[in-house]
Amino acid sequence: MTNLEAVHAAPEAGGSRRAWLGLAVLVLPVLLVSMDMSVLFLTLPTLTVDLDPSAAQQLWILDIYGFLIAGLLITMGNLGDRIGRRRILLAGAVVFGIASLLAAFAPSAAVLITARALMGLGGATLLPSSLALISTLFPDARQRATAIGVWTAFFAGGSAVGPIIGGVLLHHFWWGSVFLINVPVLLVLLVFGRLLLPEHRATELGPLDLPSVALSIGGILPVVYAVKHAAEFGIDAVALVSALVGGALLTVFVRRQRRISEPLLDLRLFGHGPFSVAIGSSLAGMMSLAGLSYLSSVYLQSVTGRDPLAAALLGIPMAVTVFVFSMTGSRVGQWLGGRAAFASALVAAAVGNLMLLGIGVDAGVGWYVAGSAIAGVGYGIVFTLVSEVAVSSVPPERAGSAVGISETSFELGNALGLALLGSLAAVIFRSGGDFAPTIGETIQFAKDDPALVHAARDSFVSGMHVATTVGATVLLVMAVVVLISLPRRTRAADREHPVTHA
Numbered sequence: 001m002t003n004l005e006a007v008h009a010a011p012e013a014g015g016s017r018r019a020w021l022g023l024a025v026l027v028l029p030v031l032l033v034s035m036d037m038s039v040l041f042l043t044l045p046t047l048t049v050d051l052d053p054s055a056a057q058q059l060w061i062l063d064i065y066g067f068l069i070a071g072l073l074i075t076m077g078n079l080g081d082r083i084g085r086r087r088i089l090l091a092g093a094v095v096f097g098i099a100s101l102l103a104a105f106a107p108s109a110a111v112l113i114t115a116r117a118l119m120g121l122g123g124a125t126l127l128p129s130s131l132a133l134i135s136t137l138f139p140d141a142r143q144r145a146t147a148i149g150v151w152t153a154f155f156a157g158g159s160a161v162g163p164i165i166g167g168v169l170l171h172h173f174w175w176g177s178v179f180l181i182n183v184p185v186l187l188v189l190l191v192f193g194r195l196l197l198p199e200h201r202a203t204e205l206g207p208l209d210l211p212s213v214a215l216s217i218g219g220i221l222p223v224v225y226a227v228k229h230a231a232e233f234g235i236d237a238v239a240l241v242s243a244l245v246g247g248a249l250l251t252v253f254v255r256r257q258r259r260i261s262e263p264l265l266d267l268r269l270f271g272h273g274p275f276s277v278a279i280g281s282s283l284a285g286m287m288s289l290a291g292l293s294y295l296s297s298v299y300l301q302s303v304t305g306r307d308p309l310a311a312a313l314l315g316i317p318m319a320v321t322v323f324v325f326s327m328t329g330s331r332v333g334q335w336l337g338g339r340a341a342f343a344s345a346l347v348a349a350a351v352g353n354l355m356l357l358g359i360g361v362d363a364g365v366g367w368y369v370a371g372s373a374i375a376g377v378g379y380g381i382v383f384t385l386v387s388e389v390a391v392s393s394v395p396p397e398r399a400g401s402a403v404g405i406s407e408t409s410f411e412l413g414n415a416l417g418l419a420l421l422g423s424l425a426a427v428i429f430r431s432g433g434d435f436a437p438t439i440g441e442t443i444q445f446a447k448d449d450p451a452l453v454h455a456a457r458d459s460f461v462s463g464m465h466v467a468t469t470v471g472a473t474v475l476l477v478m479a480v481v482v483l484i485s486l487p488r489r490t491r492a493a494d495r496e497h498p499v500t501h502a
Helices: 017-038 040-051 055-083 085-104 109-137 141-172 182-196 210-233 237-259 267-271 273-303 308-314 316-336 338-358 365-392 396-430 439-445 450-485 491-496
Strands: 004-006 200-202
Touching (some): 017 085, 017 109, 017 182, 040 055, 040 109, 040 141, 055 085, 055 109, 055 210, 055 396, 085 182, 109 141, 141 308, 141 365, 210 237, 267 273, 273 338, 273 396, 273 439, 273 450, 316 338, 338 450, 365 396, 396 450, 439 450
Antiparallel strands (some): 004 200
């Protein structure tokens, strides 16, 4: 291995039984990190009764996890390249486990927010290091494509299965159990990760540029916060100041990356058309998926009156299609070609979102089940192709930083989906009558007024229709960009290069 330091030899790992066992270990933290993005969707109503968080605290309980992951992924990907990907993976697992324990037994909303922030810190180390280690375990391109498909299936599937896990646990235990299940899984990772995973770090990279780290985190977080705040409260002084501060810091960050020899963010990657299109696709896909998952969880409980377990069971079809098509997405790309596969998958996800226009207060759950399942087909294929491009379009020594960019787009998409689409649905809901801030509170306070409860449910459905339609529109626009931007590929070329094209 040129310019690389490895404790375990990669050639021995590549394609061997040890490599596949290593992959089995790597998907454990991926499943947990992605699951914890959405597990609170069904848990929040129960959690709110015990901890009594304010409206703002409820949003931070949901958002702080994704925001910190988004702000730290690029940094942690680069740090793993330098100090060792296995080392930072195991360190992140320790932080994530301790934070999960703190969250499970949090006595107040403030403590839970702090625990979720620490989970975000740990999660930011787990995602890029786990995907980057795949390039070490599987030097063969075709085996690597299969391994990435498995990794992506667990990442995308974890986000889809989070509400289901939450519903099942809430049916039997208290809300803290959704965090407590992380601990035994992470203990397995800590034991077997040291035995099965190769250490891998790039020796020719210089020290991490700390000013770039500060600028990236200081820029991303205020911008994301500004978007969330503006979507909820409108464009006010807080939103403007946050956006200006974040924008200024990101501008300085970009200029610095162009000047220094060891940039934290390799901007040259965005000069590669397939990479840029893939990042845009992941952002659009995750944004619509987060909005769809969150709003449908509220719809199934607060509008149709189902308990968390029944609501969770209705989410199984989407979880299955996301998982299955994440596993087979690479083969779909080889068969159709990257351009056609990307565009078709984005259109499928958009069609699934548009099918939710068929849901209503008194009927239409079947439209949700069918639409979410079709959307899951598109999401699974898109996320697989994005992950393949992130790993294969860069030299092995830069895999961690490239993965950081890819996963940042996933996390930003998740945060923006909750902030923009969730807030858009809330605005439409509140404009429909004299309701409390949320449909749950309205139903609780208006138990003796069936007409008001029905009006609130109808208004929420209207907001959900608007939000999912906007999500579908974003997906369709991205599909057009794919068709315009990506070159045509012959099937023969696609079979010859199954990973390196988009």
